[in-house]
Amino acid sequence: MxxxxxxxxxxxxxxxxxxxxxxxxxxxxxxxxxxxxxxxxxxxxxxxxxxxxxxxxxxxxxxxxxxxxxxxxxxxxxxxxxxxxxxxxxxxxxxxxxxxxxxxxxxxxxxxxxxxxxxxxxxxxxxxxxxxxxxxxxxxxxxxxxxxxxxxxxxxxxxxxxxxxxxxxxxxxxxxxxxxxxxxxxxxxxxxxxxxxxxxxxxxxxxxxxxxxxxxxxxxxxxxxxxxxxxxxxxxxxxxxxxxxxxxxxYRDSLQDQGDDNISEAFNLILANPPFKGSVDFDIVAPDLLRALGKSPVTKKPKPTFKIELDEDGNEIQVEVKKKKPTEKSELLFLALILRMLKVGGRAAVIVPDGVLFGSTKSHKAIRQKIVEGQKLEAVISLPSGVFKPYAGVSTAILIFTKTNSGGTDNVWFYDMQADGYSLDDKRTQLCKEGETPTHKQSNISDIISRYQSLTDNGRVNPDGPEYSRKRTEQSFMVPVADIESNDFDLSLNRYKEVVYEEIQYDSPKEILTRIKALQNKMAAGVKELEGLL
Known part of the structure; x- marks a missing residue:
């Protein structure tokens, strides 16, 4: 220390x-x-x-x-x-x-x-x-x-x-x-x-x-x-x-095509928070990453097109029309990269923005389908939106999966994390004193770890564990893969979490009006009393 x-x-x-x-x-x-x-x-x-x-x-x-x-x-x-x-x-x-x-x-x-x-x-x-x-x-x-x-x-x-x-x-x-x-x-x-x-x-x-x-x-x-x-x-x-x-x-631009030097099946554990909110040009990205997202790599340079403009002297000249290059989101490309870099049987825990979980583009759906159907998706942990403050308020989640290349997803564990031990404003103040154990309300981290570990017993799936019997109204619950497939591979927690609304009984309008009249009478009496004092 x-x-x-x-x-x-x-x-x-x-x-x-x-x-x-x-x-x-x-x-x-x-x-x-x-x-x-x-x-x-x-x-x-x-x-x-x-x-x-x-x-x-x-x-x-x-x-x-x-x-x-x-x-x-x-x-x-x-x-x-x-x-x-x-x-x-x-x-x-x-x-x-x-x-x-x-x-x-x-x-x-x-x-x-x-x-x-x-x-x-x-x-x-x-x-x-x-x-x-x-x-x-x-x-x-x-x-x-x-x-x-x-x-x-x-x-x-x-x-x-x-x-x-x-x-x-x-x-x-x-x-x-x-x-x-x-x-x-x-x-x-x-x-x-x-x-x-x-x-x-x-x-x-x-x-x-x-x-x-x-x-x-x-x-x-x-x-x-x-x-x-x-x-x-x-x-x-x-x-x-x-x-x-x-x-x-x-030094390595991980997304760039390195030809024969592209890293494939080299690691059995990847931990990452890849950069997101960025776009990468197709022509520098490794083709296999684009194909993993259901996209076709740019194989040849398109022919240039020109338009006629006038120069400073009024003469007609040909000017090349600059076409916008096709791009792909970096967070999706990194997921495809991680799948490529993992050995079969390798595991990953990756932070992604929430858009990855429910985005409706072809690329979003393709990478989710690849992870759910082609690999073994184990958990989706929704993080509070203030975790990355003060510089970003974006909502994120942690995906945990194993590369199998043969499927294996059966039930996916969802956890709605609501506290991480710090305030969720720009100050990110620690909620408990140094050396003290935070309460569950202050930090869900120890609860996440213990619940996740209960999913397996000596490395094997533990279907008798408490997580399998939790209702979708609770902080964590299991979702069968069939439900995820039927929802277009949507992995957002709110798609599956059930909210129970407490029924509130209101007084009848007649009773409310009676109380309003009584208050008005009191006010009028008070005003009359004040007038008598003048």
């Missing part, structure tokens, strides 16, 4: 960045990430040097050569601030941009920009980071999480960050295991991957600490893709600080 003192120092550093002209919170986190990486390089070399001294073997491929010792963290951190700025800006930073072989974070450093505006600020950040025990994974992880929490408080930039409590709930529902290969195709800050890391370490520590499993854990058990290089650097550093030695976080 971070102390109040360290939190205060981070807040002070944050404000100094802002007053120094670095107002974008992503840029602030990036700059701190660069310094964390520089410190890590020094620590790795110090470990290698100690090993070399103990074994008598020569130091192999050191990051800092004999003539570069001044560039190491422990050698410049106590220098005069102006000297430190010169060393970091003009010597260390150019060097780390060339270290492409030093792991995932270094892979994304090629186009990084040093933006710390003053020697004073650099010195303050360096001293703050030097005071953190980097051997304590929890502390350095908490430090970065605190930084990332500021993304959520920063308006539009918060779109990159799914609320941590929702991420934690989804991971608890999916229960990742040491044998899983876990992916987020739109990883952002790698929040889903980090929650999966923490879950596996907590519940399967003995298995993970076996040498063979540990190598896999540190290298290719967790994979993230994103096409925003800022997010890649932040996500890779987030994983590094949480103990993943070589995070597999890669």
């Amino acid at each position: 971070l102390t109040g003192k360290i939190r205060g120092q981070i807040d002070q550093v944050w404000e100094m960045f802002w007053t120094g002209g670095v107002a974008n919170p992503i840029s602030v986190i990036e700059q701190i990430s660069y310094l964390l990486f520089i410190r890590r390089l020094d620590e790795l070399q110090r470990t290698a040097e100690r090993r070399s001294q103990a074994t008598g073997l020569p130091l192999k491929d050191p990051t800092f050569g004999p003539d570069e010792q001044t560039l190491r963290w422990n050698n410049f951190k106590d220098k005069d601030p102006d000297v430190m700025l010169d060393i970091v800006q003009n010597k260390v930073f150019p060097k780390i941009k060339t270290l492409q072989a030093e792991g995932s974070f270094a892979e994304h450093m090629k186009d990084a920009i040093f933006m710390i505006p003053s020697a004073k600020l650099l010195d303050q950040v360096v001293q703050l980071l030097s005071a953190i025990d980097m051997n304590d994974k929890d502390t350095k992880g908490d430090l970065y999480e605190y930084l990332l929490s500021k993304l959520q408080q920063s308006g539009v930039n918060g779109q990159f960050r799914t609320p941590r409590n929702i991420i934690g709930m989804m991971v608890e529902l999916m229960q990742p295991k040491p044998g899983d290969t876990i992916c987020d195709p739109s990883s952002g800050t790698c929040g889903f991957l980090m929650a999966a890391v923490e879950y596996v370490e907590t519940h399967h520590s003995k298995e993970i600490n076996q040498p063979v499993n540990r190598v896999r854990f540190n290298n290719d058990m967790f994979t993230g893709y994103d096409f925003d290089k800022h997010m890649l650097r932040i996500g890779a550093m987030n994983m590094l600080l949480h103990g993943i030695e070589n995070p597999a976080v890669h």
Whole structure:
């Protein structure tokens, strides 16, 4: 846990960045990430040097050569601030941009920009980071999480960050295991991957600490893709600080056609909150994703058409008519992508906007039908519309399904989530005090987890569980697949939830009029009494 003192120092550093002209919170986190990486390089070399001294073997491929010792963290951190700025800006930073072989974070450093505006600020950040025990994974992880929490408080930039409590709930529902290969195709800050890391370490520590499993854990058990290089650097550093030695976080436009390099049947667990409210041109999308939505890919470029216009001199000229390119919604394409990326038997928990659940276009119906009829849809959890505030009030839901390619949907579990532990306004204030267990009215998360887990018994469907006997008037209930098919594969909770209205008995109009007359008589008497006092 971070102390109040360290939190205060981070807040002070944050404000100094802002007053120094670095107002974008992503840029602030990036700059701190660069310094964390520089410190890590020094620590790795110090470990290698100690090993070399103990074994008598020569130091192999050191990051800092004999003539570069001044560039190491422990050698410049106590220098005069102006000297430190010169060393970091003009010597260390150019060097780390060339270290492409030093792991995932270094892979994304090629186009990084040093933006710390003053020697004073650099010195303050360096001293703050030097005071953190980097051997304590929890502390350095908490430090970065605190930084990332500021993304959520920063308006539009918060779109990159799914609320941590929702991420934690989804991971608890999916229960990742040491044998899983876990992916987020739109990883952002790698929040889903980090929650999966923490879950596996907590519940399967003995298995993970076996040498063979540990190598896999540190290298290719967790994979993230994103096409925003800022997010890649932040996500890779987030994983590094949480103990993943070589995070597999890669640059990739997941929806774009990569030909033979398209990823297919590679993962058995996908956790994601893909970007939505966007449209992607047909001509860059992988054709199989479009076909999954019932669309025909653009196979050839249409012939241009022209119209006649007058130029500035009044002469007739031909002008090409720009035709609007066909597009498809990103949230639908990501669902098709996730189905392709999953191995048969693989599972997914994905956040989608409500429009996916009931949209009437050909693409909406096609992807719903593909999930319900072709795979095994297990659950639809409707989230409160305020979960993503202050930057979005859109209603969303979590889809949980297993890829089978042979159907298997029999009953779908619906849950009407009404509270997540925070207020559903723009402030998103925590509803219970730190350390207290929230009531059901304050948070439905523990109830969702326990009810979902009751659906199976030792991995098998549990038809005798309580969820199968609940009525559709309750907060959760089961819907047979036949009902969903007959409703055009509509997956919106309101389509199936039944509302019981309480009958209210009103007085007769005659009785109401009698009461009105009595009130009028009282008013008239009161007015007459006032007149008598004048």
